[in-house]
Amino acid sequence: NAGVTQTPKFRILKIGQSMTLQCTQDMNHNYMYWYRQDPGMGLKLIYYSVGAGITDKGEVPNGYNVSRSTTEDFPLRLELAAPSQTSVYFCASSLSDGSNEKLFFGSGTQLSVL
Amino acid sequence: RKEVEQDPGPFNVPEGATVAFNCTYSNSASQSFFWYRQDCRKEPKLLMSVYSSGNEDGRFTAQLNRASQYISLLIRDSKLSDSATYLCVVSRRQSSASKIIFGSGTRLSIRP
Numbered sequence: 001n002a003g004v005t006q007t008p009k010f011r012i013l014k015i016g017q018s019m020t021l022q023c024t025q026d027m028n029h030n031y032m033y034w035y036r037q038d039p040g041m042g043l044k045l046i047y048y049s050v051g052a053g054i055t056d057k058g059e060v061p062n063g064y065n066v067s068r069s070t071t072e073d074f075p076l077r078l079e080l081a082a083p084s085q086t087s088v089y090f091c092a093s094s095l096s097d098g099s100n101e102k103l104f105f106g107s108g109t110q111l112s113v114l
Numbered sequence: 115r116k117e118v119e120q121d122p123g124p125f126n127v128p129e130g131a132t133v134a135f136n137c138t139y140s141n142s143a144s145q146s147f148f149w150y151r152q153d154c155r156k157e158p159k160l161l162m163s164v165y166s167s168g169n170e171d172g173r174f175t176a177q178l179n180r181a182s183q184y185i186s187l188l189i190r191d192s193k194l195s196d197s198a199t200y201l202c203v204v205s206r207r208q209s210s211a212s213k214i215i216f217g218s219g220t221r222l223s224i225r226p
């Protein structure tokens with residue numbers, strides 16, 4: 001049982017480049033989330049999904065896009081990378097509404113935009 | 115003002131000591147409360163949920179004071195392996211879904 005798997009673990013982008021952060025979970029969880037964590041800060045929600053085909057904006061969605069075509073996968077797309085997007089990105093999932101459910105996190109992606 | 119506030123620390127205490135962290139939240143509609151642990155350069159992991167009646171898990175005790183809107187975590191007989199950042203997490207209903215807010219974390223370092 002792999003849990004939540006994120007790839008890549010590290011990536012360096014040039015300003016204006018695009019990339020997709022992959023996230024997959026094998027726990028049949030309905031809810032999935034993308035967070036970013038800046039140094040010394042808490043996690044901020046970028047986007048979330050309550051099930052396949054349904055996505056919604058979180059606290060800091062600008063510059064990102066997501067899709068949820070299957071229950072398992074929730075990729076995060078950066079279209080025009082900017083230095084402000086340098087951060088650690090975490091994907092997470094929960095069986096139902098995360099307000100009462102444990103969140104399972106992936107191991108994170110360290111992204112630098114130079 | 116942040117919705118969830120924590121003392122960033124670092125707390126530097128000797129092995130075997132008892133250490134306590136507090137966390138305050140500003141929205142009285144908050145419903146659920148948690149402590150997560152995050153090791154350096156790793157993902158957060160749930161340490162324990164926090165209930166109004168208080169709850170204990172081994173050396174860890176969590177308390178919630180709704181009237182004062184604060185949450186505490188007490189670690190007894192601290193071990194070197196307790197060194198980590200402890201994140202206070204609060205959730206509340208917002209329209210059709212819940213909003214989960216993470217504090218910035220309190221760094222704990224246990225010295226031999």
